[in-house]
Amino acid sequence: MKPLIRPCCREDRPAVEEILRRIPQFQPFEVDVAMEVCDGYLADPQRSGYRAFVAEVASRVVGYICYGPTPLTDGTWDIYWIAVAPDAQGRGVGRDLIALAEGRITEARGRLILVETSSRPDYEDAHRFYRSRGYEMVCRIPDFYAVGDDKLVFQKHLR
Helix, strand or coil: CCCEEEECCHHHHHHHHHHHHHCCCCCHHHHHHHHHHHHHHHHCHHHHCCEEEEEEECCEEEEEEEEEECCCCCCEEEEEEEEECHHHCCCCHHHHHHHHHHHHHHHCCCCEEEEEEECCHHHHHHHHHHHHCCCEEEEEEEEEEECCEEEEEEEEECC
16 A cells, blocks of 8 residues: 655654554663654744655554755755564665655756665664665765764765
């Protein structure tokens, strides 16, 4: 079943937090940061600098994406968070969420999308996902998150 993708609203906050907490790769402090970003968007979507959408299947929120323009750049955007409930992964929800973001970014005259992620082995599925969507790893900062946990930056050129 194809998900319904719509803007995130206040009523979605508990479901978004639950999804993030159920993903084993995300540490509790990381989820706290993601929820601060979500709260900033929910408090004032226009001024927050973020765009946030959820994916619903059978009236249940199963996915979330948050992205926004990168400050001080001309046409560069960041995807800050993308998450799909573990029991909904592998069904195209992430693909549809990132396609929506890419489409909206293109409409806003975006030219480049960046995604930052961990190099830990348990993130390999995420790395494969980004590569399958046309993203290329362009940067690795050793020991960024912790000793042995590098920051990887993936990019995708639009237009």
